[in-house]
Amino acid sequence: MEPATLAIGQLARATGTKVETIRFYEKTGLLPQPARTEGNYRAYTSEHLGRLSFIRRARDLGFSLDQVRELLELADDRDRPCGAIDAIASAHRAEVERKIRDLQALKAELDSLIDQCSCGTVAECRIIEALSPNV
Template identity: 65%
Template sequence: MSEKLTIGKLAGATGTKVETIRYYEQIGLLPAPERSAGNYRTYEGAHLRRLSFIRRARDLGFSIDQVRELMGLADRRDQSCIAVDVVANQHRDAIRRKIADLTALAGELDALIDSCSRNTVADCRIIEALAPSA
């Protein structure tokens, strides 16, 4: 069984950087593994699963605190998963709000850019629009 992994192997297997793994251990997101005689971290299957979960959730944009919460919930397997649903919904809503904000912004920038007549800066509409109405 290829049970034991060095930090480099774990990094490769999960698409995480070595430094990031050590960081996750430092902030208590990933449990500290055993050490080898030469003081190397030796990871096992459980770590691999845990880190994969973290990666996936992070890729979906969950914050570290949300990941922590999700993992805490995931470990209480007999409880209702409504709490999980709540976290996911909050996150989706936050993303939707961010999309709306950015869309509005892009619209403003579009208007700004369309107005550029590529003259001198002195009568540049973009600069004008940024400056106060003075």
């Protein structure tokens, strides 16, 4: 008995991925090319579903496509120590922490501008003043 296969639309629905994105992942090598049916339709297997789910989850966590590619290569070698995976995840976490600090600084700056608002006229608006160069 042949294993069940999925059409691209079914794979897209099962993973919450757009069809165009699946094709992009195939083109870039993140997702292996599927076999084709007699009618030349893509026939995805459970392995494709698992790999695409992995890609989606990694992307949802903010890993770059290059990082996802590295993680997939490492995941394909099941006997390898996971130190390289830890290094990728740690580097990504450091980048997330940097972005959080940047966003917190941005929030503080916006809070300061908003707190300076006296709700007067636009001509007196501290926010417009702060946004306008040399005004």
